Amino acid sequence: QSALTQPASVSGSPGQSITISCTGTSNDIGTYNYVSWYQQHPGKAPKLMIYEVSNRPSGVSNRFSGSTSGNTASLSISGLQAEDEANYYCSSYARISTPWVFGGGTKLTVL
Amino acid sequence: EVQLVQSGAEVKKPGESLKISCQGSGYNFTNHWIGWVRQMPGKGLEWMGTIYPGDSDTRYSPSFQGQVIISVDKSASTAYLHWSSLRASDSAMYYCARPFGRAYWGQGTLVTVSS
Numbered sequence: 728q729s730a731l732t733q734p735a736s737v738s739g740s741p742g743q744s745i746t747i748s749c750t751g752t753s754n755d756i757g758t759y760n761y762v763s764w765y766q767q768h769p770g771k772a773p774k775l776m777i778y779e780v781s782n783r784p785s786g787v788s789n790r791f792s793g794s795t796s797g798n799t800a801s802l803s804i805s806g807l808q809a810e811d812e813a814n815y816y817c818s819s820y821a822r823i824s825t826p827w828v829f830g831g832g833t834k835l836t837v838l
Numbered sequence: 839e840v841q842l843v844q845s846g847a848e849v850k851k852p853g854e855s856l857k858i859s860c861q862g863s864g865y866n867f868t869n870h871w872i873g874w875v876r877q878m879p880g881k882g883l884e885w886m887g888t889i890y891p892g893d894s895d896t897r898y899s900p901s902f903q904g905q906v907i908i909s910v911d912k913s914a915s916t917a918y919l920h921w922s923s924l925r926a927s928d929s930a931m932y933y934c935a936r937p938f939g940r941a942y943w944g945q946g947t948l949v950t951v952s953s
Contacts (some may be wrong), residue, residue: 763941765883772933774882775941784940816883818937826875826897827937832882 749817860934
């Protein structure tokens, strides 16, 4: 069982917007602004999409955005494209852990 | 440019020992936490533990405490993940990562343990 909780799957049609949630506790997401989001295509290494809750690395499309509210972080993707179909993982600094934890991952399907 | 370069794929037998490496470049290696992530076939990402090269402060996930050893050689800007006795269940892809701030990841090291 992962420390952070994500939905197993989400889906959307091309051009639509979707949001993936990531629920933690006051020991991680609720206290620290060290939430990251990763995209992973099959057979590839994870790619950083968002760091420190809402920052995008250079080269990542502005269709991707991140936010938090209380103990929950969210990744939003607007204007869905076929290439967005992948697994997405959230990660957070956690005071009483490794000190990092992941969510279980969410499979995004672009219909 | 920040880079983390991992050692190559390994094929080992159960009971053998193994140490894989992750060399950092393009930044002050000593001042940044670096960690290891396991991904078993078809499964999600799991943080195994992290180490601060400056003082070798090491934190392990409870699931990996006692199963592996994370170490660092500051002079070589290299972090290591070591098993003393591999099991078939250790077969996985292993990534090193610098997790704080703008995170950087290595390319991954595939470990296969089979008799």
